Amino acid sequence: MTLQKPLKIGYVPEHFSTPLHFAQKYFGLDAELIPFPSGTGHMVTAIRAGEIDVAIGLTEGWIAGLGKTEETEENDGGYRLVGTYVETPLCWAISTGKSRPDIKSVDSLKGSKIGVSRIGSGSYVMGFVLADQQDWLLPTTASGSSAPYNEFIVLNTFENLRNAVNDGTADFFMWEHFTSKKYYDNGEIRRVGEIYTPWSSWKIVASTKLVSKSDDETKVDERVEDLLEKLNQGIKHFNEHQDEAVKYISTELDYSEEDAREWLKTVRFPERTQGVDLKVVNGTVEILQKAGVLSAGSGIQPEGMVAKRR
Known part of the structure; x- marks a missing residue:
């Protein structure tokens, strides 16, 4: 049996990444974490180029990227939404x-x-x-x-x-x-x-190489499923050990202790990261069309953006 390589996970090295850090530190997340301080737009390029397998980034960046892509045999957009990382707006x-x-x-x-x-x-x-x-x-x-x-x-x-x-x-x-x-x-x-943002702010995407369709069922690679489960544990630890979270944010990241504590009052992570609510995607697409970012009837449609639904 051939051992599968650990996932390469793109993330933004800001305070929101703390549960991901805990998932790796305490719950055995076997992955290479690759920071993208320039944000979601850079990760869209990287996941399409095969430089990363999974990424955690902003809802609007992921959806805009797919909504501007006309799906063909040669170009499937490069990634699909598989999980929800933050429930609150940004x-x-x-x-x-x-x-x-x-x-x-x-x-x-x-x-x-x-x-x-x-x-x-x-x-x-x-x-x-x-x-x-x-x-x-x-x-x-x-x-x-x-x-x-x-x-x-x-x-x-x-x-x-x-x-x-x-x-x-x-x-x-x-x-x-x-x-x-x-x-x-x-x-x-x-x-x-x-x-x-008029939507929940962070989503998890996986490369289309890790997503497969059989009949009406869509499956994601077992390593992605393991990541989502380990993130659930990391979030639970984050919620139960907020002093530790503040210490990590204020010593390892570019924030004061006071700002870290204020941020904790504003953010809510889900108990379960698995899946994305299609209503959220539809609502985001509608707003992006109204704002002139996307065009109605063009690009990958909301149903096609989501590989794993809530």
């Missing part, structure tokens, strides 16, 4: 440079230069959701879609985004609130506002 902080007196409020951002980690990333997708909420979306013209911003500046990393709003390369960017807060506190960047 608070995106809207940030600008410390010396930008021209940017006083969210209203000042219409037609400006938005910094994003990658095209298709959460920071990119949420730019359209913000524009939709602010009624900045313009009707499509004969020459194509009219974007709510003057330019999308691709900057890859959170550090590059912070630098860009201070040197004028970009006017603003959006990133998770508690990850941004340290840099408000030290005066490096300035907060303009915030926006919450």
